Amino acid sequence: MRLEPIPDPSLARKLLPPALAILGSFLVASLLALIAGGNPLAVFGAIVKGAVGSKFALLETLNRATPLIFTGLAVAVAFRAKLWNIGAEAQLYAGAVVTAVLGTGLLPWPPALLLPVLALVAMLAGALLLLGPALLKTRLGVDEVVTTLLLNYIFLLFVSYLLEGPLKDPMGMGWPKSARLLAEARLPRIVDGLRLHWGFALALISAVALWVINTRTTLGFEMRAVGQNAEAARFAGMPVTRIMLKTALLSGGLAALAGFSEVSGLKGSLTLDLSPGYGYTGIVVAMLALLHPLGVVAAALFVAAIFVGADAMSRALGVPSYIADIMLASALLMMVLAILLTKFRVVRD
Amino acid sequence: MSQKAQAQTVLRLSNITKRFGALTANDDVSFDLKRGEVIALLGENGAGKTTLMNIIFGQYTADTGAVEVFGQELPPGNPHAALDAGVGMVHQHFTLAGNLTVWENIVLGSQRLRSLRLDSKAAKAKIAGLAKRFHLVVDPEAKVGRLTVGERQRVEILKALYREARILILDEPTAVLTPQESDALFATLREAVGQGLSVVFISHKLHEVMAIADRTLVLRHGKLVAERAIGDTSREELAALMVGGKVSPPKIDAMPAGPALMRLTGVSTKGEGRAPGLQTVNLTLHAGQITGLAGVSGNGQKALSDLISGLVQPSAGGFEIAGAEVADWSPRRALSRGIGRIPEDRHHTGTIADFDLTENAVLETYAKDFARHGWMNWADAKARAESLIATYDVRCPGPDTRIRLLSGGNMQKLILGRVLETAPRIILANQPVRGLDIGAVNYVHGRLAEAREKGAAVLLISEDLDEIMTLSDVIHVISEGRLSPGFVRGTMRAEDLGQWMAGAGFAEAAHAS
Structure with a gap:
């Protein structure tokens, strides 16, 4: 057996990898569920029920998907231009810090003015945080994988300092958390009485906007060209460095919106456990989506459903919820393998 | 036998x-x-x-x-x-x-x-x-x-x-x-x-x-x-x-040279790794002339091509286009000054393999001709691709085809069309027919000859001496980044050019001066 390249894969073949990856991850999870003493069908049933089985569950899944859509988009836009941004986690916190600083009384404005300003300044903070590594890459050739990854740890320690120091809530009984946001700085719920905030709508709008940018604007054309072949882009007269920097700003800004949306929409204050690794999970989301903005929405919903469903399943059946992490990890690994199948076919001799 | x-x-x-x-x-x-x-x-x-x-x-x-x-x-x-x-x-x-x-x-x-x-x-x-x-x-x-x-x-x-x-x-x-x-x-x-x-x-x-x-x-x-x-x-x-039929190379009829469109005076560039840079090169490209650059591979052809393409800046010397000194040089400026470029490597420099023909057709002109306020006009871009496909005989399933699926000849025809469609005053053709079949070679040569007749200044870089001698009005030889004087068509035999290619003439010229 060997692999033969496929010159022009069909659409069906292109959609095959995500399907195979998800199926494969279910198989791996089944095996583990058996080992843990559960019936795989019961486990999956409980996961599905826990994720979408009730109005509460569904809303919880949508809430959980919201930050993942933002970080997934951030990673997708950067990776498409071959800018390897592993720092969505830090950029998320940059947006969260700005929201906590400006939303707790510094700007006494009405929501209609305050919320857009918070979102924009949060984006700016995330954008600037990625601009540094991007400049180091374009000017000095420093590997952005290393700089963005390490910046995550530095920035998290910085947030820790803020929460123990200047941003510490005096009424917080010694907990490392910021003061609560003003009511004017909170993203309202989309429908009264339903626990789903406007951050989710903003995430959907961002995905559509990024899709439009990619396909309809010169910037999208340039970002794709630089990602595919920077040498040809430069020869054709594209300002490659400037495009790289614009990509970085866009990516960092999108990741920061996750932080804004979590603090303003969901939590109401900044804590160190704001993100259980949404920045890193965003990489999985983007890869599962094959870097397509609308695919990111689907992938984020899938990932969020697994997490939310696994929690509920664990409570009901006693099978550890770590099974969710393993499902995602195996889905990602199988995705990488399955992508091969879009480019090659297996030939049996 | x-x-x-x-x-x-x-x-x-x-x-x-x-x-x-x-x-x-x-x-x-x-x-x-x-x-x-x-x-x-x-x-x-x-x-x-x-x-x-x-x-x-x-x-x-x-x-x-x-x-x-x-x-x-x-x-x-x-x-x-x-x-x-x-x-x-x-x-x-x-x-x-x-x-x-x-x-x-x-x-x-x-x-x-x-x-x-x-x-x-x-x-x-x-x-x-x-x-x-x-x-x-x-x-x-x-x-x-x-x-x-x-x-x-x-x-x-x-x-x-x-x-x-x-x-x-x-x-x-x-x-x-x-x-x-x-x-x-x-x-x-x-x-x-x-x-x-x-x-x-x-x-x-x-x-x-x-x-x-x-x-x-x-x-x-x-x-x-x-x-x-x-x-x-x-x-x-x-x-x-x-x-499967008769073929004939284009005829280059003698015609008077037009005004100088590009002039390099004592230009030097920095080399890149083992590739030599240019060393005080003097070169003038005239309207209505094909200037051939002969030489053994790796003797500074890339340096000259990169300079004219806008990829590198001269480190010394005077660089004029249409009488105006060039400053702050870049590929986009080269395009805006009317230079059409056919790069040596059509697979990696000239095209983006996974982009379709439409995207590749507007790679150089999208910002100027196919976009308004940052929004792409894909309908116009596709129409341009379709017209290039028809005009330049690009054999392909259609403008939505990814260009990697095209043969080298058809890829080159698209690049040629992309260049000629902007009516460039100066055309840089670096190895334009390398790896092409006879039909495509004659086609590309014919189009270059046509551009010459319309008054473009063409710089033809090739390692094929036959190609250079068939097409060029003036021939320069490049060796270790140095440029020979221009030899007018018909005054040089291949053997003499070979001497220069081996670097012999430069020693004598240096000795004489």
């Missing part, structure tokens, strides 16, 4: 057919190769030459048909079978590890995985013996990454010989070689044939086929359309067989 008719058949292809989807790459092809014989496989790009060789070598499996080597049928689809049977292939694109030495590359793959120690002494002795026997001069201790293209090819041939190949398949071996290197290769091949090896030589350069082959097989659209003994045919006949 009569004694060869009775010679042993070493390779026999019977009724080989290979389809890729709707495309029939090889259609019922059969031939024999005798011991000590050179056959040339001739055909346009996409005629199925490389596919056929890949089937012999087990890279592809034929749909029908069989390959026999020394009377034994090869199991299909197994590269080791062909290697073990004594078939060696030298690919168009080399398969060497740049960070290993020559001898390591040669023994790589013929060494057993389990043997921990290499008998390097014996291996080197065997390589030295082969190198001497076949006149393949190369330093066995040199790192392959530092070798020239010609040297790398010698390593590839040595690798095949080291594995006791009795049949050598060479896929377009001269496409990357200078004329001198090609001559050396031919000498090696003659030596090999004299010692009983057999050679399949894939090419579309007719003079080479006439020079080296005993017999030639012509492939067209996957079919074997003709078989000729070299003594019984002519270049003209072979050309006609290849393309």
Whole structure:
């Protein structure tokens, strides 16, 4: 057996990898569920029920998907231009810090003015945080994988300092958390009485906007060209460095919106456990989506459903919820393998 | 050749057919190769030459048909079978590890995985013996990454010989070689044939086929359309067989030179790695003239091409376009000053492989002509691609096709169209016909000649002296980053230019001044 390249894969073949990856991850999870003493069908049933089985569950899944859509988009836009941004986690916190600083009384404005300003300044903070590594890459050739990854740890320690120091809530009984946001700085719920905030709508709008940018604007054309072949882009007269920097700003800004949306929409204050690794999970989301903005929405919903469903399943059946992490990890690994199948076919001799 | 008719058949292809989807790459092809014989496989790009060789070598499996080597049928689809049977292939694109030495590359793959120690002494002795026997001069201790293209090819041939190949398949071996290197290769091949090896030589350069082959097989659209003994045919006949009709190169009629459109005065540029930069180069490009740049590969052609393309800045000297000094030079400025550029590497520099024809068609002009306030106008872009496809005879399924699926010739026609459609005043054509078939070569040359008649200044960079001498009004020779004076058409013989290419004239010019 060997692999033969496929010159022009069909659409069906292109959609095959995500399907195979998800199926494969279910198989791996089944095996583990058996080992843990559960019936795989019961486990999956409980996961599905826990994720979408009730109005509460569904809303919880949508809430959980919201930050993942933002970080997934951030990673997708950067990776498409071959800018390897592993720092969505830090950029998320940059947006969260700005929201906590400006939303707790510094700007006494009405929501209609305050919320857009918070979102924009949060984006700016995330954008600037990625601009540094991007400049180091374009000017000095420093590997952005290393700089963005390490910046995550530095920035998290910085947030820790803020929460123990200047941003510490005096009424917080010694907990490392910021003061609560003003009511004017909170993203309202989309429908009264339903626990789903406007951050989710903003995430959907961002995905559509990024899709439009990619396909309809010169910037999208340039970002794709630089990602595919920077040498040809430069020869054709594209300002490659400037495009790289614009990509970085866009990516960092999108990741920061996750932080804004979590603090303003969901939590109401900044804590160190704001993100259980949404920045890193965003990489999985983007890869599962094959870097397509609308695919990111689907992938984020899938990932969020697994997490939310696994929690509920664990409570009901006693099978550890770590099974969710393993499902995602195996889905990602199988995705990488399955992508091969879009480019090659297996030939049996 | 009569004694060869009775010679042993070493390779026999019977009724080989290979389809890729709707495309029939090889259609019922059969031939024999005798011991000590050179056959040339001739055909346009996409005629199925490389596919056929890949089937012999087990890279592809034929749909029908069989390959026999020394009377034994090869199991299909197994590269080791062909290697073990004594078939060696030298690919168009080399398969060497740049960070290993020559001898390591040669023994790589013929060494057993389990043997921990290499008998390097014996291996080197065997390589030295082969190198001497076949006149393949190369330093066995040199790192392959530092070798020239010609040297790398010698390593590839040595690798095949080291594995006791009795049949050598060479896929377009001269496409990357200078004329001198090609001559050396031919000498090696003659030596090999004299010692009983057999050679399949894939090419579309007719003079080479006439020079080296005993017999030639012509492939067209996957079919074997003709078989000729070299003594019984002519270049003209072979050309006609290849393309299936009469072909004629463009006529360059004398016409007066127009005003100077680009002037380099004492320009120098920084070199890049081992590639030399320009050294106080004086060059003037006139309207209505094709200026040819001859030279051995790697002597500063890239530096000059990069300078005119906008990729590098001059480090010293004066650079004027249409009388105005150039400052803050970039590819976009080069485009806006009316320079059309046909790059040397159409696969990696000229196009983006996974972009479709529409996207590639507007790669240089999207911002100016196909966008407003940052929004792309894809309808117009697609219309432009369609008009280029029609005007420049780009054979493709349509503007939505990814350009990587096009043959080299059709890719080049799209680039040519993209350049000419902007009516450039200056055209840089760097190796515009390298690797193209005769039909496409004549097409590209014809279009360049047309642009010249319309008053464009064309700089033609080529390593093919015939091409330069056929098309150019003025010829410069480049050697180690230095430029010879311009020689007007018809005043120089190829041998004289060869002297300059070898660097001789520069020494005299320096001595005289």
